[in-house]
Amino acid sequence: MSDIDAVLAERGKTHGNFNINCKVSQQIKRNLREFTGWHKLDESKRESLDMIAHKIGRIIAGDPDFADHWVDIAGYAQLVANDLTNPPAGG
Numbered sequence: 885m886s887d888i889d890a891v892l893a894e895r896g897k898t899h900g901n902f903n904i905n906c907k908v909s910q911q912i913k914r915n916l917r918e919f920t921g922w923h924k925l926d927e928s929k930r931e932s933l934d935m936i937a938h939k940i941g942r943i944i945a946g947d948p949d950f951a952d953h954w955v956d957i958a959g960y961a962q963l964v965a966n967d968l969t970n971p972p973a974g975g
Contacts, residue, residue, distance in 0.1 A: 898953075
């Protein structure tokens with residue numbers, strides 16, 4: 885088994901089936917983009933929502949009790965909250 889195969893096997897334990905993750909994540913992202921509110925978001929908000937969708941896909945496809953998935957979701961939301969209370973320079 886190659887190093888990358890070993891990493892993928894290990895990640896599979898918590899992240900689940902990649903194809904299921906892709907289906908869930910892409911469906912959420914399609915749904916978000918259907919609404920006009922999506923086009924009102926700046927890049928950081930869009931990217932945060934994309935990443936949150938990805939993490940939700942991991943929860944559904946993999947181990948829902950793996951704390952990192954939930955911490956990552958909170959982290960992406962916090963990044964946006966931080967920008968809203970303290971906008972980045974050159975924004």
